[in-house]
Amino acid sequence: MNKLNQSLVDTVFSKKIGFARDSVMQGPAYGVDCSVVSITDNLGMVIASDPLSIIPQIGMDASAFLSLQLAANDIATSGLRPQYGQFVLSFPNFVDKGGFEHYCEFIHQYAQKMEIAITGGHTSFVAGNNSTLAGGLTLFAVGEMENILTSTQAEEGDVLLMTKTAGLTATSVLAMVFSNFVNSKLEKEIGKRASFNFWNISVLLEAQTVSMLNKHAKIVTAMHDVTEGGVIGAAYEFAAASNNGICVDTDKILVSMESTAIANVFDLDAKSTIGAGSMLISCKPDKKDIIINQIQRQGIPCTVIGKFLSEQEGKYIISDNREYELQTPSADKYWEVFSKSIENGLS
CATH class of the missing domain: 3.90.650.10 (PurM-like C-terminal domain)
Incomplete structure (x- = not known):
């Protein structure tokens, strides 16, 4: 797994932005950790997404910590702390019901420590998925627009x-x-x-x-x-x-x-x-x-x-x-x- 190179981000991803809204103060761009959307004249919302991973050799505890922390780090670059999270859990074949319960429990525990409210998402087991990728998450934070960094x-x-x-x-x-x-x-x-x-x-x-x-x-x-x-x-x-x-x-x-x-x-x-x-x-x-x-x-x-x-x-x-x-x-x-x-x- 590697990031898109600068050329693809600049010529493709950052250009295909769907419906353009004036409230999007920072959209997709190379080298940018998170997006910024204005809510009011004074408040802004910071958004960051990352993949979730399950690495069997380090266990569910460490995998959950790694997944949540990497996305939280992106939000942190804005100067805010993550506050809300949406999780798409697409579990690989090697995860059974017990593994699912353990992973969700550890996500819950680390989200509590970071004061992140889990607000929803989607959960499934994906046939044929034998990779360490287990879905994705999006974190949100709200703060004063003048203090948000990118x-x-x-x-x-x-x-x-x-x-x-x-x-x-x-x-x-x-x-x-x-x-x-x-x-x-x-x-x-x-x-x-x-x-x-x-x-x-x-x-x-x-x-x-x-x-x-x-x-x-x-x-x-x-x-x-x-x-x-x-x-x-x-x-x-x-x-x-x-x-x-x-x-x-x-x-x-x-x-x-x-x-x-x-x-x-x-x-x-x-x-x-x-x-x-x-x-x-x-x-x-x-x-x-x-x-x-x-x-x-x-x-x-x-x-x-x-x-x-x-x-x-x-x-x-x-x-x-x-x-x-x-x-x-x-x-x-x-x-x-x-x-x-x-x-x-x-x-």
Whole structure:
């Protein structure tokens, strides 16, 4: 499973928008995490959709958490917390009645913790579905329009920050699913720490911190969630969504020791693979220390990794003091690695 590339989004998906309504303030676009619809002059509704997944090797608990959290992270980029959810549950063949009950129970529990009201949806078992995809969900949040952020709002001259560590989701899932293989290659403590990181993929706390800071003055201009393509891919998307250029110093991208080790075992680049749990933030240069300090006070690593440029200056990365063009993100290698590891019988 991979995202649509920029060309298909720009030329097809973002153009086929059905009936045009003036109340849609932000519709489908490349690098944009959520849509925004105005309800009144002062209130807006933020909407984000994601697939639901069931990964048998990590169990119903972790699968439910992953499914709900990834969509919640998209809403969080707006500065709001998700409030309502619609769920389409299309269970694969390997899920029985007991599995269905467990999955729904865990979705319920995590929705309660996140204060998300489940408002409805559709449930079915799908013949012939042997994949890990189990449907989809849409989350909604309502808030003051003037406080809602989207990734389109980053500005030339802004500083680019990142939170936590790169490759967080990919390396933690691989460590959980293929624990025996990982333990045969690395010290057990490394795999253990990487697996534990799975439960740290929420960006709701850093988004809440940004929201509190922006109440006094808008010092954070935009946020973008890191998913397929990792931090480097997300930086490209962020710049594309906001019609800016960008410079990213890859040597400053935070990568934990365990994420680096797991990525190396599976021949992945932690900086360019699924990294949900890390948030990219654009802010004014003279306010970066305030933001970094406030996020770090929550126990969350945060650092400067780049800056936004004019669109004419282009998109590039710096690595070992050399400049390279920042390319449109290609297919995330994680999916190929995961599939081949399953085919090869790794556990």
